[in-house]
Amino acid sequence: MNLALQVDDLRVRAPGGRVLLSCDHFEATPGATIGLRGPSGAGKSTFLYALAGLHPAMTGHIRWGAADLVQLNDAARAAFRRSHVGLIFQDFLLFEELSALGNASLATAFNPAEKRRSITDTARDFLKSLKVPAEARTVDSFSGGERQRTAIARALAHDPAIILADEPTASLDRRTADALIEDLISLTRARNKTLIAVSHDQHLLDRMDRVIEVTDGHLQTEAAGA
Ligand SMILES: Nc1ncnc2c1ncn2[C@@H]1O[C@H](COP(=O)(O)OP(=O)(O)OP(=O)(O)O)[C@@H](O)[C@H]1O
Numbered sequence: 001m002n003l004a005l006q007v008d009d010l011r012v013r014a015p016g017g018r019v020l021l022s023c024d025h026f027e028a029t030p031g032a033t034i035g036l037r038g039p040s041g042a043g044k045s046t047f048l049y050a051l052a053g054l055h056p057a058m059t060g061h062i063r064w065g066a067a068d069l070v071q072l073n074d075a076a077r078a079a080f081r082r083s084h085v086g087l088i089f090q091d092f093l094l095f096e097e098l099s100a101l102g103n104a105s106l107a108t109a110f111n112p113a114e115k116r117r118s119i120t121d122t123a124r125d126f127l128k129s130l131k132v133p134a135e136a137r138t139v140d141s142f143s144g145g146e147r148q149r150t151a152i153a154r155a156l157a158h159d160p161a162i163i164l165a166d167e168p169t170a171s172l173d174r175r176t177a178d179a180l181i182e183d184l185i186s187l188t189r190a191r192n193k194t195l196i197a198v199s200h201d202q203h204l205l206d207r208m209d210r211v212i213e214v215t216d217g218h219l220q221t222e223a224a225g226a
Pocket residue numbers: 014015020038039040041042043044045046047
């Protein structure tokens with residue numbers, strides 16, 4: 001399925017009606033890797049959440065292939081996310097009483113039986129390569145970095161075509177962060193996934209095809225490379 005991204009006339013509003021983010025036009029071909037950077041409060045996370053169809057107050061168009069997330073209802077947006085989007089949030093949203101594998105393979109609960117095995121296997125592979133204990137402990141005992149890596153394995157386990165990441169390396173030490181960046185980039189490139197990542201991490205931004213500056217609720221002209 002061709003999931004090229006095309007955003008047009010997008011306005012994302014706060015509950016009071018204030019425009020948090022405006023984007024007249026933005027596009028990305030499948031397989032693109034794009035970094036979003038900018039000052040705190042500029043609207044980076046807002047844009048990322050909008051691209052996932054997670055913002056309640058949007059007008060305009062966010063088209064991933066034939067699906068326009070602005071026009072879809074909540075159930076259809078959720079179905080689109082389940083099939084095509086891997087989300088790596090800043091606050092991880094892990095289930096404390098589950099193991100890393102339990103969290104990373106959560107998508108088994110929402111997918112048909114024939115996909116469950118491959119989701120669990122992929123989750124296990126990612127946890128191993130990210131050096132997270134898969135089943136020894138529940139995640140309530142994990143460090144920030146272990147939680148982050150668990151969240152990343154979860155985002156990738158159902159093999160989504162689109163990966164949206166909010167500061168994926170934020171709580172990792174340099175070495176772990178660099179290893180994670182390599183994993184994310186090699187996976188994205190090998191399987192032609194689209195990766196859009198909010199980050200202040202120059203190591204991550206350096207590996208992206210494009211870096212977009214977000215300032216004061218607007219996407220700025222593109223800077224090539226860093
Ligand atoms: N639900 C909301 N209601 C009102 N204002 C909001 C809401 N959500 C976000 N904002 C505001 O929108 C602006 C953009 O927030 P956003 O989280 O997108 O910024 P950011 O660029 O990701 O910042 P940071 O780097 O600090 O995470 C901020 O001023 C924030 O306070």
